[in-house]
Amino acid sequence: xxxxxxxxxxxxxxxxxxxxxxxxxxxxxxxxxxxxxxxxxxxxxxxxxxxxxxxxxxxxxxxxxxxxxxxxxxxxxxxxxxxxxxxxxxxxxxxxxxxxxxxxxxxxxxxxxxxxxxxxxxxxxxxxxxxxxxxxxxxxxxxxxxxxxxxxxxxxxxxxxxxxxxxxxxxxxxxxxxxxxxxxxxxxxxxxxxxxxxxxxxxxxxxxxxxxxxxxxxxxxxxxxxxxxxxxxxxxxxxxxxxxxxxxxxxxxxxxxxxxxxxxxxxxxxxxxxxxxxxxxxxxxxxxxxxxxxxxxxxxxxxxxxxxxxxxxxxxxxxxxxxxxxxxxxxxxxxxxxxxxxxxxxxxxxxxxxxxxxxxxxxxxxxxxxxx
Numbered sequence: 001x002x003x004x005x006x007x008x009x010x011x012x013x014x015x016x017x018x019x020x021x022x023x024x025x026x027x028x029x030x031x032x033x034x035x036x037x038x039x040x041x042x043x044x045x046x047x048x049x050x051x052x053x054x055x056x057x058x059x060x061x062x063x064x065x066x067x068x069x070x071x072x073x074x075x076x077x078x079x080x081x082x083x084x085x086x087x088x089x090x091x092x093x094x095x096x097x098x099x100x101x102x103x104x105x106x107x108x109x110x111x112x113x114x115x116x117x118x119x120x121x122x123x124x125x126x127x128x129x130x131x132x133x134x135x136x137x138x139x140x141x142x143x144x145x146x147x148x149x150x151x152x153x154x155x156x157x158x159x160x161x162x163x164x165x166x167x168x169x170x171x172x173x174x175x176x177x178x179x180x181x182x183x184x185x186x187x188x189x190x191x192x193x194x195x196x197x198x199x200x201x202x203x204x205x206x207x208x209x210x211x212x213x214x215x216x217x218x219x220x221x222x223x224x225x226x227x228x229x230x231x232x233x234x235x236x237x238x239x240x241x242x243x244x245x246x247x248x249x250x251x252x253x254x255x256x257x258x259x260x261x262x263x264x265x266x267x268x269x270x271x272x273x274x275x276x277x278x279x280x281x282x283x284x285x286x287x288x289x290x291x292x293x294x295x296x297x298x299x300x301x302x303x304x305x306x307x308x309x310x311x312x313x314x315x316x317x318x319x320x321x322x323x324x325x326x327x328x329x330x331x332x333x334x335x336x337x338x339x340x341x342x343x344x345x346x347x348x349x350x351x352x353x354x355x356x357x358x359x360x361x362x363x364x365x366x367x368x369x370x371x372x
Contacts, residue, residue: 007048010039018042022049033061061108063151067092068110069103071151072142083241085244088231090138097122097135106292107146112156115139119162128257130165137163171307173197173315175367182258185293191262192276192289194255195221196312198360200320200334201249203309204228207284211263212271222248223335227283235283245335250357254364276328316360323359330356 008022017035019043024030036042052058076090094103102118103109122132140157147155157163173181182193195201204226213222224246228236240246251259267273276284279292289295289309299307317334325333333353 007050020046022046063218065106065108065151067104067106075142075145084228084230086146093135107151110156112158115156133163133165170311170314172318173304175364177302184298189267191258194258197316198252198255199249200313200316206276209275211267211273218251218256219246247335249333250353252357252361254361319360320356321357325356
């Protein structure tokens with residue numbers, strides 16, 4: 001028999017457990033989502049519901065009964081401002097790490113414990129810390145939106161540090177190794193290797209360079225665009241990821257002759273001509289570059305097995321940091337800054353960047369002069 005209360009009702013079930021029910025703001029009679037072992041527990045739960053109603057914080061328990069999978073897919077589709085490769089990454093992360101165990105789970109049923117168990121399973125399966133962090137950040141971002149949409153009250157992703165990537169330290173080439181690698185690759189790609197290392201340019205930025213982006217004396221390179229390769233193989237030229245990515249980088253004097261020779265030998269005179277192309281003049285895909293250079297064999301020959309193309313940029317950044325440049329100047333040269341940060345120092349960065357280039361040039365000339 002249900003006991004009389006000022007708010008809600010509690011009754012003992014044949015099983016010996018207790019059920020609580022209460023009238024919602026819409027007049028609907030609502031049961032608690034579970035039964036209780038003790039009557040006092042049921043009454044305490046009703047008191048909590050009543051307090052939420054009085055404070056205006058009560059939530060319809062049916063809200064949030066939306067599966068994560070469809071909600072996440074829609075979340076991705078409603079973000080047209082994201083870069084194509086970011087969209088591809090999000091879809092891949094969902095299919096690979098979230099859909100199998102979380103895709104059918106209701107938003108309202110995703111608790112901190114569920115998130116902890118999901119992440120622990122990923123780590124137990126041997127998923128890298130970096131990939132697990134990416135998947136966790138995606139889940140956290142989606143559930144933040146669910147909070148904004150008032151589908152859940154609080155984000156259950158509360159694992160401290162779970163979204164931080166701790167990538168393994170990448171190798172750094174010596175100046176001599178960079179030039180050895182530049183000597184090994186096909187001549188039309190020599191300047192690409194040198195600019196990646198000594199101008200801190202990304203592959204996509206290099207592949208998108210036009211003749212007009214290099215000043216006539218080869219003193220500077222201006223990054224205005226980047227080449228994006230989608231997971232489906234399609235190519236697209238677009239703006240850099242952030243405003244800080246649009247920048248002018250001073251080229252070390254020690255490699256300017258190489259850049260001039262490349263322009264003379266391999267680039268059409270038209271100002272819109274791509275600086276780096278495939279053997280037949282087509283856009284230089286990353287895969288075609290790897291094949292043309294026999295990259296794995298080439299880096300092994302210079303004593304850098306497992307060395308990635310992006311490690312050239314990492315090498316250049318490291319060498320630049322040894323010139324005594326400030327963090328702001330390094331970030332300006334690398335194009336690694338938020339829009340706000342870039343605006344703070346972009347007006348004075350060019351003069352400082354020339355000092356970085358001069359110091360890099362000195363390092364190059366010292367190494368080459370010593371024959372090491």
